[in-house]
Each structure stands twice: as C-alpha cells, then as structure tokens.
Amino acid sequence: MTNMTKRPTIRDVAAEAGVSKSLVSLVYSSPKSVSEKRKEKILKAAEKLGYAPNFLARSLAADSGTFIAILVQDLHNPLIAEVADQVRIRLEKAGRFYYITSAMYRNEEGQPFLDKQSLKSIVDLRPESLLVIGSIPKIEILESLPANLPIIVASGATVGINRAISIRTNEEEAMELVVGHLAELGHTHISHIAGVSPVVGKDRESGYVKAMKARGFGKNIEVLQAKSDDENAGYEITKELLKSKNPPTAIACFNDLIAVGAQSAINESKSDISLVGYDNTYLSGLSQIDITTIDPGNREIADISANLIMGENIDNKQLYLSKPKLIIRSSSKKLKKSKYK
Amino acid sequence: MTNMTKRPTIRDVAAEAGVSKSLVSLVYSSPKSVSEKRKEKILKAAEKLGYAPNFLARSLAADSGTFIAILVQDLHNPLIAEVADQVRIRLEKAGRFYYITSAMYRNEEGQPFLDKQSLKSIVDLRPESLLVIGSIPKIEILESLPANLPIIVASGATVGINRAISIRTNEEEAMELVVGHLAELGHTHISHIAGVSPVVGKDRESGYVKAMKARGFGKNIEVLQAKSDDENAGYEITKELLKSKNPPTAIACFNDLIAVGAQSAINESKSDISLVGYDNTYLSGLSQIDITTIDPGNREIADISANLIMGENIDNKQLYLSKPKLIIRSSSKKLKKSKYK
DNA sequence: ATTAAGTTTTGGACCGCTCCAATACGCGGA
C-alpha cells in the first residue's frame, strides 16, 4: 500500500529532533560543522520519518544542484553504453549517486537527434557538471550553456563549446595501427569509410591519410563518406564501393557499426576484402562477425572522465588521449593474389 | 561568447511588460484566460529578454512538473533503444517536448542495475508520468512512488506496482508462432532458453510450454535458465546444452541477444540446430546473423504508450497486448535427419 | 445612472531547501 501522506520535509525532521531546520540542512550539506550530539539526533529523526532531501528544492535554492547530467549521444551505439556504464561504476564507487541521463534519439529518418527543449530542461536543473558521451553535432543551445557549468566530453568531441574538456582515443595513433596492420598483411590499396561525427571523424581520417602517405600508398588514398555512423550507412556505401572498377583490398572503417554493414555487403558480393572496425564493441567480438578493431581504451577514458567530473583535473589539460590497442580478428587477412602487385 | 548575465525570470518579464508576475505565469500555464492584448505584450517582452520558464521552479511550486520521466531498462539491448525512439518520435509530434531519461546501467558483473538514488532523483523532479521501457526487476523504491504518479510500462512488466499500465507483446501468442513454425519444419525436440526478466519471461515460457503440449511434444519440454538476458549468457548456457546427451534440434530463445550467443555456441560446435530469437532487433537482421525472430510490434507499443502518457487511456485497460509477427530467416531450417524420429 | 455578474489582473503565501548574518553556547583565563 502506497504511503499516502506526503514526504517529510526538513522542517518535519527539525520538529521531530527539536532543532532548527537550518541545522537539519547543515547535516546534509556540511555534516562536519554539526556537533555529534545533534547530528545523531537529527539522523535518527530523519530515519524515523523516512526523510530524504528533495533534489529539486536543493537545486533551486543553491546556485547548483548536487548531481551530474549525462548526455548520451546514441542509444544504438554499443560503445556509448559501454562508456556510460564504466563511468557510472566509477562514480558509484566514489559515492556519487546522483545523475540524470538524457539521450539523443533517432528521428524518423534514423538520424540521431537532440531536441533543444530536452537539453534545456536538463540544464534548468542546474547540474554540477555535464558529461557528454559521444560526439554531439553542433547545436546552438550548447553555446548558451551557463558559463560556470563544467562540460566534459568522453569518447567524442563537441563543436561549439571551447571550454569543454575532452577525453578520447588517440585517433591518429589508432589509424596508424590499423593501416600498419593491414600493410603488414600485404595490403596497399586500403580505403577508409568515414563517419559523420564531427571532430573525431576528421582525426581518424587524417590519421589514415598520414599512415597511408608514410608508407608510400599516397596515391591509393580513398575516403568514402558514409551517410551516418551506423550499419545501414556502412552497408550502402560499401555496396557502392564494390561496384567501382577498382575496389580496394582492405577497408578501414570509422567504427564497428559501419564495419558490420560493410561486412554484410562484402559477404553478399562474395568478395575477399579485409575489414577493420573501430571501438571494439561487443558486436565486433561476436564469432559471427569477428572483426579486427581498435580497442579505444574505455577504461582509461572512464577513469579520467570520472575524475574530471569529481573536479580533479589531474594534469590540468583540456584534452586527454587514451592509448588505442589493435584487436586482431579474422576479418583482416593476408593479401593473397591481387591485381595490384 | 557565453551570456554572463543570469537568465531572466518571470518578474523581469513582468516589469518589462508592465504587468504583474502572476499574469506572466498565466500566459504560460493557461494562456486562454489572458486577454489578447496583454498576452501579446508579455510574449513580446519575453522574447526580447530571452525568457524561458524554469523547469525546476515550476516543478517545485506546482504539485507536478510538466515533463515525462523515461526510465530505460538497459542501454545494451537494442530493443529498448528502438522502443524509446518510437515513443519519443510520437511525443515530439504531439508537441510534448519535455522529458528526462534515466537509465539502468550494468555493474561490474555486467548485470543491469538501477541504483535507488538515481530513480529517487528523477521522482523528486515530480514528473507528470513515468514511462518505463523494458522490464525492471523488483525494487523497493518502485513501491513507494507517489500514488498519483501514473506509471506506464512499455515492452516489459514491472513487479511491485500494481497500478502500472503495461503495454507489451502478446507473449503467449508469439511463442505459439515460434513453436508452430519450428514444428512445421519438422522439429519436435525444441528447447527454450529463458531469460531473467520477471513477468515477461514467465509468459514466454508458459507460451512455449502450452504450444509444445498442444502439439503433443510435452515430454520434450526443456527450459534452460540463462543467467541474464544477453549474448554471453546465451552462449554459456548453449555450450552447456550442447554437451548434454540429447540436445534438441531447435532452440527458442528468450530474445535476440541470447539467440546470438546461442548461435555462436552452435557455430563453434558445428552442430545443426535451428534457432529462433525474439524482438526483431537490428542484430537479428544482420546478414551475418540472420536469425528468425518475433517482431514484437514496436510501433503499436509505442503508439499506445504515447497515448497513455498523454493521458488517453483509450480502452481503459491496464494491460495492452500488441500482435506479434514471425520474421522468418535462415536460422530456422527444415529438420534433416534426426536421431529422433 | 446604478447594480449585478462576469472576466481579468493582482498581491501574497508557499513549494523545500540553501545561505548568511546574527545570536547562543561553551570553555579557558583573569
């Protein structure tokens, strides 16, 4: 049976404990400045009445609330979920329980979409800090966020807020690993399917270009632009690619989702093209898929993000890069015969 | 340049427009009771100052805010994301812009986990209604939710709140389709891998049992309990199953994720077992996976959910069931030879 | 012109908490 009486407030607790409401408030905000005797009495009273501070009133009264807003880029991308979990595990351990998540969603065209109102609502709640997971496209509203709101971007980059602190993989280093690996297997004609994520996409692309040039494959550079960062886009663009006169012998994809789509297209055409993904999501590890990929170092990213959220900007940098690792699976194979020698 | 001055309040607008703050408030809460003349003046003033109502203060002052809280069961399950998107698209169309999402996350053991504080925070915000997507395990806190908070559960079921309205697939009908399909292909020894989701899991299981009995396969009924609802659990339990003396010729899985794990195990053992999933997530549709599955009717579920959220309990029921559809793919195949005749 | 009956508009209390200046307390030293 639901408790029909309304929630007790700070005043109820104060009355019960025989102290002032201010003291009760203090117990919850800076307990060290309250005498042991009273503290105990107050906590007992609170316990008895089932009191818990009201989040809302707290945020309104104080200049800022005591919670963290998490904005998630795409519910469909497993990477995002994985990073989100890692960060939450860490916050939880540190005793930081409060957070509100908001998410972009996909509209009817299947494009990730953030409506301004939803973000506005969240900011109205006055979080201590805003954690963005994934890359968020340029949105005007991001620029008008309160100047004192710390913004941390994990596994992505955001355009339009220069004060944000970002933590992401060293994309160029990662692409160097990818191209290096494929080159070792004998590939010289390696194409890149780029995604649409703003900054990150550019970094991966330029990493690819540099790595290709460094090996003298400059003339084979080919960057294909996917329409979005998911499997459908990967499938479609690869279909196109396979129709071209001179398809590459290997493809380095922007992420695992695109790679999965590309793999479908390749399988269908029964061609033998090596494939590398990015993000090491559980998808790429499924035995049915088994795509070579880049481990983006989510643990490290989550560690740093959690620290930053808790106000510890250890190295006082604005950009942290985690170390990528190549995960080799069966989708990248030695080049057999090739019309390119 | 970020706007350093603080946000204008209702009082600022009132001053600018030369009216009382109450009237400004009215313009936003029940505009019809304000004269055209003043309304126009106020809106112009608001526009000029860049005023937007503060979410927070609104919730605190009123008995309830003007937004919908969405609690998402598992960021890793594509079904959830798909339903969430569908619902949001509908709300958006209806002009309902405000919502706050919260999500369970996975703890270090990989189990979906909802910390009470996080849910409490959300409820503190006093949403108009709470939409739960997916099945939420029994949590004490759910029982103590304010009695006047409407709770709607899409694509799942919740234990501990009897007043919740649920919308889900007709699970028994779906399992009848699954078993019927496999039976048509000649299978008689069909096992079921059950998941851990509370009510829904039981319904699917009983649907399976009924369908088996109806065909005289009662003695072949075998229900395996997966440790969770994901691909790892599916893989492990299937590994076990394959080691048994008399493995089935077909497996009906609780959901697509489990089916994907089962498929891995089956592929590894090179056995030829038919497989059916559930949910018709994009995963099951990937050509690398291509698992026969149940389309749970997400559109219908989302439609009804959106209506309920907006206060229209069309049929005035507490449980709505959507019509499942069988999606046949290559994972379910005609029984060739079998030791069972 | 006066009054009754609407319709708009308004001031003030309040939602539950934080913050701050003011007050009360506690304790060692004169």
Add this chain to the structure above:
DNA sequence: TCCGCGTATTGGAGCGGTCCAAAACTTAAT
C-alpha cells in the same frame, strides 16, 4: 564570577515559479 572568543545554532530572506482569494475592470440589465 565575569569576559572573550571560537564554534554551534538559528531565523529570515530568497531561488523562480504556481495558486488562490481578493481587487479591478467590463459588460449587460434595470
């Protein structure tokens, strides 16, 4: 015993809205 000073506690003003009863203004009828 009294004073002084650091620490513990308190009351009141706000945070930005909503809500309601009362005031002000309309309009229609007598």
